[in-house]
Amino acid sequence: MIQAKLYRKNDRLCGFRISGHADYAPGGADIVCAAVSVLAFNTVNAVEKFTEVPFQCEADAENGGYLKVLFPIEGMEAADVQLLLETLALGLAGIEMEYGSYITLKIEEV
Numbered sequence: 001m002i003q004a005k006l007y008r009k010n011d012r013l014c015g016f017r018i019s020g021h022a023d024y025a026p027g028g029a030d031i032v033c034a035a036v037s038v039l040a041f042n043t044v045n046a047v048e049k050f051t052e053v054p055f056q057c058e059a060d061a062e063n064g065g066y067l068k069v070l071f072p073i074e075g076m077e078a079a080d081v082q083l084l085l086e087t088l089a090l091g092l093a094g095i096e097m098e099y100g101s102y103i104t105l106k107i108e109e110v
Contacts, residue, residue: 002036002103004092006085007070007110012077013085014110015055015070016040022102032095032102033065039091040067043084051080 002022007015018040022032044067047053053075060066075081089107096105 001101002032002065004036004096004103004105006089006092006105006107008107009073009076009110012082013089014073014076015068016043016085016088017066017068019064019066021065022099024099024102032099035095036092036103039088039095043088044069046084047081050084051078053078053081 002018002020005017006013007017018036022030022036024030024032044055044057047055053071055072055075056068056070058066058068071081076085089105092103092105096103
């Protein structure tokens, strides 16, 4: 199962962590894993390309699938970063609604 966690501070998203595999289908055919991966990596790539906001990123694709991204306080205040993170949240919530037995989404106040 994929476990996705969004971190929120002062009503603003400030990062996320995604780990695990959906096991919806065999590797290469798992549409749930593919959808979550595309959303997560596109968010990171968009923040990197379209903003000047620094962030910390940890990834480990080989040991169970893991991606953690954290923004500093001043970075999470940027409207464009919030838009991108809220878009990620919307996409993950939609996947959870459709494929809830393969993904859980939680929001954690930090």
